[in-house]
Amino acid sequence: MTNPVGYWRHNALEVSTIKTITTRLSSIHTYPIYIQAASSVSGQSKEPDMIMLLATLIVIVLLSALLQTWASSKAMAAIPGRLGWPIIGETFSFITEFSSPAGIHSFIKKRQQRYGKVFKTSVLGRFTVFMAGSEASKILLTGKDGMVSLNLSYAGRQVLGPTSLLHQNGEAHKRLRRLIAEPLSINGLKKYFQFINNLAIETLNQWQGREVLVLEEASTFSLKVISNMIMSLEPTGEEQEKFRANFKVMSLSFSALPLKIPGTAFYCGIQARNRMYAMLDSIIAQRRTGDNFQQDFLESLVNKHNKHGYGGEDDDKLTDAQLKDNILTLLVAGHDTTTAALTWLIKFLEENPAALERLREEHREIQASGSSLTWSDVNNMPFTNKVISETLRIATILPWFSRKAAEDFTIDGCKIKKGWSTNLDVVSIHHDPALFPDPQKFDPSRFDEPLRPFSFLGFGSGPRMCPGINLAKIEICIFIHHLVCRFKWKPLEKDDSVLPTLVRMPRNKYPIMVEPLMRSSKPVPGAKAR
Numbered sequence: 001m002t003n004p005v006g007y008w009r010h011n012a013l014e015v016s017t018i019k020t021i022t023t024r025l026s027s028i029h030t031y032p033i034y035i036q037a038a039s040s041v042s043g044q045s046k047e048p049d050m051i052m053l054l055a056t057l058i059v060i061v062l063l064s065a066l067l068q069t070w071a072s073s074k075a076m077a078a079i080p081g082r083l084g085w086p087i088i089g090e091t092f093s094f095i096t097e098f099s100s101p102a103g104i105h106s107f108i109k110k111r112q113q114r115y116g117k118v119f120k121t122s123v124l125g126r127f128t129v130f131m132a133g134s135e136a137s138k139i140l141l142t143g144k145d146g147m148v149s150l151n152l153s154y155a156g157r158q159v160l161g162p163t164s165l166l167h168q169n170g171e172a173h174k175r176l177r178r179l180i181a182e183p184l185s186i187n188g189l190k191k192y193f194q195f196i197n198n199l200a201i202e203t204l205n206q207w208q209g210r211e212v213l214v215l216e217e218a219s220t221f222s223l224k225v226i227s228n229m230i231m232s233l234e235p236t237g238e239e240q241e242k243f244r245a246n247f248k249v250m251s252l253s254f255s256a257l258p259l260k261i262p263g264t265a266f267y268c269g270i271q272a273r274n275r276m277y278a279m280l281d282s283i284i285a286q287r288r289t290g291d292n293f294q295q296d297f298l299e300s301l302v303n304k305h306n307k308h309g310y311g312g313e314d315d316d317k318l319t320d321a322q323l324k325d326n327i328l329t330l331l332v333a334g335h336d337t338t339t340a341a342l343t344w345l346i347k348f349l350e351e352n353p354a355a356l357e358r359l360r361e362e363h364r365e366i367q368a369s370g371s372s373l374t375w376s377d378v379n380n381m382p383f384t385n386k387v388i389s390e391t392l393r394i395a396t397i398l399p400w401f402s403r404k405a406a407e408d409f410t411i412d413g414c415k416i417k418k419g420w421s422t423n424l425d426v427v428s429i430h431h432d433p434a435l436f437p438d439p440q441k442f443d444p445s446r447f448d449e450p451l452r453p454f455s456f457l458g459f460g461s462g463p464r465m466c467p468g469i470n471l472a473k474i475e476i477c478i479f480i481h482h483l484v485c486r487f488k489w490k491p492l493e494k495d496d497s498v499l500p501t502l503v504r505m506p507r508n509k510y511p512i513m514v515e516p517l518m519r520s521s522k523p524v525p526g527a528k529a530r
């Protein structure tokens with residue numbers, strides 16, 4: 001979740017009210033232009049009037065901001081915390097903490113130490129309440145009776161397009177989820193097994209005896225997997241290179257200030273997004289004419305879209321804009337998250353030799369069964385799955401889930417008003433000793449027994465739970481199988497700090513030196529990703 005998380009993925013940097021501010025500021029700019037035109041018609045110079053008008057407008061904007069702060073601070077009076085300066089709020093400390101070694105969660109942690117688990121703040125012009133705890137999780141994630149909607153950042157809304165799954169609520173959201181459910185189910189993913197397996201082997205063939213930046217490699221691997229799965233993009237060649245270059249530029253825009261000014265990261269991101277849309281337009285056109293038939297995710301959606309296709313009711317038809325917005329959404333949501341998870345997992349395994357040894361045993365048993373890795377092996381790796389969960393718990397790669405109140409409601413006695421932004425602090429839930437004793441310890445056996453509902457949120461919960469969970473687990477299980485069966489690795493530096501991105505990742509990209517486990521370990525031949 002680029003976020004935006006980062007969803008994208010995933011959701012995090014709360015910048016949407018910048019829009020309000022910029023809209024207000026742009027109204028200050030456009031109004032004098034109108035006056036200028038009027039004065040040239042009358043032929044008289046109205047400069048002093050214009051300055052007066054401009055000054056009046058600025059005063060009005062500032063007064064209304066002050067009024068809004070005053071009204072919000074009154075409404076939020078019972079909630080601990082501070083809203084800071086009008087408009088600016090606590091934005092500066094937010095940005096400073098965002099780039100600190102501990103990453104953005106230190107902003108939350110410091111306030112929790114001062115105010116407790118529930119506190120208010122105002123960041124980038126948005127008034128927000130942070131919460132943790134099972135009642136908050138339940139209400140915010142199940143969003144009963146449409147009480148909450150996803151609260152995407154302004155940058156996220158601009159880049160992913162208005163018809164993205166992430167912007168939809170209620171029936172429209174359910175309908176899109178239905179459309180993507182089958183191709184992302186275990187059965188739907190079976191046909192990609194050979195591709196992912198070969199790509200993992202090929203990638204690891206390059207690791208032997210050299211220094212590797214795990215984050216970079218995991219990023220390339222997961223982008224090749226998802227681009228092949230969605231639109232059959234070949235893992236090598238000019239098209240793949242162009243796609244990856246555009247994707248990287250676009251991803252940077254999620255955590256950039258949303259200024260559409262040429263040269264800024266945000267502007268470049270939008271341009272890269274447009275180039276990706278042009279590429280998708282041409283792929284979709286080829287599919288329609290039947291020139292380039294592929295059995296991939298896009299084909300299944302294009303068929304649903306096509307009036308003469310086999311897919312469902314009229315309601316299920318997607319427009320081209322919906323197709324493109326949602327393909328981009330899946331690429332964005334599926335890339336950084338899987339990259340981060342794979343990188344943290346490799347790091348945590350090296351730091352926890354007992355867990356690594358137990359994991360190796362599971363994979364050696366699979367190897368001992370004779371043939372090369374099979375689809376049924378991938379679906380039968382119980383300890384590996386616990387290692388994935390424990391990795392997602394400790395790393396909590398999406399530190400909070402952001403929601404917007406669609407009506408007034410109360411959580412743990414705290415009154416939330418319609419329209420407020422409410423963030424569920426997942427790091428605190430995942431590190432709550434009452435739910436996970438000795439929370440800093442990497443202990444996959446925590447997942448031996450079923451956990452309390454809403455305590456483990458690695459893939460979220462409720463109607464917005466991650467639809468890519470099967471794909472992510474399959475990618476990780478396959479990659480880890482080949483890694484632990486062939487190699488041992490050592491980090492080249494010790495650094496626990498995180499990148500200033502919306503999805504939490506190791507800042508140093510986790511550099512390692514890789515060596516074969518046995519002297520006889522040779523590159524695995526015959527692995528050609530199709």
Ligand code: HEM
Nearest residue numbers: 330333334337338341401458459460464466467468471472
């Ligand atoms: C290890 C990898 C992954 C992790 C940890 C992860 C985590 C999450 C989490 C926690 C959410 C819920 C966020 C919220 O409630 O606000 C989510 C949603 C989502 N994820 Fe993933 N994800 C991963 C991989 C993927 C993949 C591979 C895809 C695409 C194929 C994907 C697509 C999505 C989408 C589209 C949503 C939004 C769902 C909705 O709003 O209905 N994710 N993910």
